Amino acid sequence: MLLDFDGPVCSIFAGLPATEVAARMVTDLQTAGEVTPDEWSGERDPLALLRRIADARADLVPRADGLLERAENEAAKTALPTAGASEMLRACADGGRSVWVVSNNAGSAIRTYLHDHNLTPFVAGVFGRIPGDPSSLKPNPRLLNDAIAMAMAKPSECVFIGDAARDVEAGTAAGIATIGYANKPGKAESLANAGAVSVIESMSSIADALL
Numbered sequence: 001m002l003l004d005f006d007g008p009v010c011s012i013f014a015g016l017p018a019t020e021v022a023a024r025m026v027t028d029l030q031t032a033g034e035v036t037p038d039e040w041s042g043e044r045d046p047l048a049l050l051r052r053i054a055d056a057r058a059d060l061v062p063r064a065d066g067l068l069e070r071a072e073n074e075a076a077k078t079a080l081p082t083a084g085a086s087e088m089l090r091a092c093a094d095g096g097r098s099v100w101v102v103s104n105n106a107g108s109a110i111r112t113y114l115h116d117h118n119l120t121p122f123v124a125g126v127f128g129r130i131p132g133d134p135s136s137l138k139p140n141p142r143l144l145n146d147a148i149a150m151a152m153a154k155p156s157e158c159v160f161i162g163d164a165a166r167d168v169e170a171g172t173a174a175g176i177a178t179i180g181y182a183n184k185p186g187k188a189e190s191l192a193n194a195g196a197v198s199v200i201e202s203m204s205s206i207a208d209a210l211l
């Protein structure tokens with residue numbers, strides 16, 4: 001079982017808003033003496049901002065990614081658990097299914113969250129974005145491929161659960177069936193259009209299906 005983090009496991013930016021993290025990234029670069037484009041200041045999604053920075057100024061990626069990772073670790077402390085996620089992880093453990101978290105978030109922040117919520121024993125491994133390499137972000141299948149290799153599994157033996165079209169696209173590129181988790185209005189259609197084999201509205205439904 002391959003599992004996206006932000007969405008299926010928790011809302012990482014529930015307490016420290018993503019918009020504030022993106023603003024911090026821009027301010028930090030400005031403090032370092034960099035002139036930042038207006039579109040960076042208008043970007044509300046810190047991961048999308050990291051991609052923009054990589055596209056325009058690859059030399060600034062290490063600093064921006066480092067600040068983002070620290071902010072994600074701070075955010076992990078006030079993340080809001082997704083209803084049914086813990087039950088789903090326990091159901092996987094009971095059924096002998098190993099779970100690998102594959103996420104665009106920083107691996108350290110994911111491990112912080114799992115530790116704080118006593119979920120570490122239920123996760124076989126964590127594959128966060130490669131530090132300083134935003135090209136590793138989904139929809140690139142690289143992180144999924146790495147997880148499958150570490151699990152010594154075939155793509156056909158795996159299923160991936162994600163809440164964004166880019167998760168489904170990454171799953172398709174890796175040859176894995178992806179279940180869409182539609183946690184907001186309008187997402188079900190975009191996940192289905194992206195090619196999700198099924199769309200669920202509650203993580204509890206996965207736990208129930210595994211019992």
Ligand SMILES: [Mg+2]
Pocket residue numbers: 004005006007008162163164
């Ligand atoms: Mg997500």
